[in-house]
Structure formats: structure tokens, C-alpha cells
Amino acid sequence: MQRRTFVSAAAASAAVVASPMLRAQTLPSGPVRIVVGFPPGGGTDALARVVGQKLSVLWNLSVLIDNKAGAAGVIAADYVAKQPGDGNTLLMAHINSHALAPSLVPKLGYVVERDFMPITLVGVTPNLLICNEAQSAKSVKDLVELCKKNPGKISFASAGGGSAQHLALEMFKLRAGIDALHVPYKGSGPALTDLIGGQVNYCFETMTSATPHVKSGKAVALAQTRAKRAKGHPGVPTMDESGFPGFDATTWYGLVGPGRMPSVMAKRMNEDINRVMAMPDVMDKFEQYGAEDGGGSTERFAEFIKTEQAKWAKVIKDAKVSTEG
Numbered sequence: 001m002q003r004r005t006f007v008s009a010a011a012a013s014a015a016v017v018a019s020p021m022l023r024a025q026t027l028p029s030g031p032v033r034i035v036v037g038f039p040p041g042g043g044t045d046a047l048a049r050v051v052g053q054k055l056s057v058l059w060n061l062s063v064l065i066d067n068k069a070g071a072a073g074v075i076a077a078d079y080v081a082k083q084p085g086d087g088n089t090l091l092m093a094h095i096n097s098h099a100l101a102p103s104l105v106p107k108l109g110y111v112v113e114r115d116f117m118p119i120t121l122v123g124v125t126p127n128l129l130i131c132n133e134a135q136s137a138k139s140v141k142d143l144v145e146l147c148k149k150n151p152g153k154i155s156f157a158s159a160g161g162g163s164a165q166h167l168a169l170e171m172f173k174l175r176a177g178i179d180a181l182h183v184p185y186k187g188s189g190p191a192l193t194d195l196i197g198g199q200v201n202y203c204f205e206t207m208t209s210a211t212p213h214v215k216s217g218k219a220v221a222l223a224q225t226r227a228k229r230a231k232g233h234p235g236v237p238t239m240d241e242s243g244f245p246g247f248d249a250t251t252w253y254g255l256v257g258p259g260r261m262p263s264v265m266a267k268r269m270n271e272d273i274n275r276v277m278a279m280p281d282v283m284d285k286f287e288q289y290g291a292e293d294g295g296g297s298t299e300r301f302a303e304f305i306k307t308e309q310a311k312w313a314k315v316i317k318d319a320k321v322s323t324e325g
Helices: 002-017 020-024 043-059 071-081 095-104 140-149 164-176 188-197 207-216 263-277 280-289 298-319
Strands: 032-036 063-067 089-094 116-132 155-158 181-184 202-206 219-224 250-258
Touching: 032 043, 032 071, 043 063, 043 089, 043 116, 043 188, 043 207, 043 250, 043 263, 043 280, 071 089, 071 095, 071 116, 071 250, 089 095, 089 116, 095 164, 095 250, 095 298, 116 140, 116 164, 116 188, 116 207, 116 263, 116 280, 116 298, 140 219, 155 164, 155 188, 164 181, 164 202, 164 250, 164 298, 188 202, 188 207, 188 219, 202 207, 207 219, 207 280, 250 263, 250 298, 263 280, 263 298
Parallel strands: 032 063, 032 089, 155 181, 155 202
Antiparallel strands: 089 250, 116 202, 116 219, 116 250
């Protein structure tokens, strides 16, 4: 109920403060592309499609999803940063491209604060620590023991080197004092395919991507990585509850435009996206995926990005994380 109340309040607030000029602001003149930095089948893609379909109806424009996978979302972000600010090209920004890459990628082709216009925080999700049915260790405690008995041999997939999933694994390795084999993929979709197929043993995966496979029984959830249990998985313990106090490694998503986008257009889009996220069927879908705490103003999203950058910069430095391996 908290998420439902929050988003509804955010949408109502946006409607109240919107001036007539803002409401009359011209939307993009042609089809809108929401660029996603991962292949179809992952969490970023799933949420982009939910929001994009509703915006297409609201704006009476074609809203297309354009998957530009690679480099844990950085390729897509770099592409959008260089597009015109006419609103025809947006990015489903991600923790990887906007909070992790600035500290992980030595020669990043963009500056987040300069090259993007924040529009709306779409949602924050826990990661799920999951495995395929063939694995013997199906609790965090048993997994730690398994990794200690087989140092460097138990494999963990991720959506790419330097991804949120990769960093969740690195945090786990540090906290548990274990060695494990990191196997990076070009996105959540192929990582999950190989996990379910038995090519890799475990992974930390976004709740959005992992949920359909857990619900169908093809994957087993050992733990979730936010301080509180998500409504969609009330029976899955947190890492905190599983012997790792304070373990918090989330994934988040939000819509941004190129830095040259007029702020008045961003605020108009923000108003409409808040309306979309207040729709009952959208809220139900987001709750199923574990995406919570989205909505609010463009300023709220900008401040959120800044806070996340500082948090993960410290983690990356302390854990000596690199994108290699």
C-alpha cells in the first residue's frame, strides 16, 4: 500500500502544480524511442515496455523500445547522451550507466550531470540470489559452505562486468570471505538462459528479471538484497536475515533525456509518467516485479542519482572492484 499511496500522491501533486503553459508544452513531433542498454528479456527492458505502451496511448505517438546492449548499459547511455534534445530519444537509465560506470569506466564518454536530463525515477528493486534446480545448496548458509569447500569453482552469472549484479556478487564475496567464479554476460536475458540451462550455478539478478523464472519454478530464490522483503516475494529472506547485516545491493531504473532537452519538456514528461505509474494495472505489474519507490519530481531523481553515485564510488574503492573477469 505504501507504493500505491506514494505514486498516487506524486501524480496528484504533479497535476496540481502543472501550469497551463506546461500542459500545453509540445511533446516530441514524431515517434519516441526508449533506448534500453540490455537485450530483450531483462528487467530494464520489461519496465521500459510497460511504461512505453502506456505513454504511446497517452501521447498518441509511437513509443518504441530500442535495445542497444553491451558494456553493462554504457553503450546505450553514451548513444543517448549524443542525441538531440528534441524528446524523440530517451534512455531507460540504470544504476550501471548512471551510478556505477562513473567510478568503474576510466574513459567514460559522458558526464552524467552534464549530458543527461533527469525525467523520472521509475523504480528500485532488490536483486534476488537465485540458482537452478540442480544445485545442492539452496540457502545462503549452505552456499557459503559450498564456496569455501570449492574455492573459485562455483560460478555466478551477471549481466556484465561492472553491472549491479556483478557488484552484488563482489559484496557477497567480501562479506562471506569466499572466492567464486564470475561469468559476465551481455545482459540479464542470456545470463538467465544459461543459469536455467545449467551452464552456470548461481547469480544475483534483478527481481524484475528473475521473478517470472522463480514463479514458474525454473529458478530457486535463496535471498533478496534489500533491507526489507519485497511485497512480491514475502517468503524469501533478505541477506540481512541470512547472516549478513546491512547487506543492501539494489538495482534502479529511471527515464532520462539527452542533456540538451529543455527542462520544461522534461517536467511535462515527468507529469505524464507519474500518471502512468499511478494506473492500477501498472502498479500491479511493478509490484509483481518488485519495483518500488518510483515517481516524484525531476529534482528528486537528480538528487537520487547523485546519492547513488557517492554510495557506490565508496563501495567500488573499498572492494577494489574492476570490470575485468
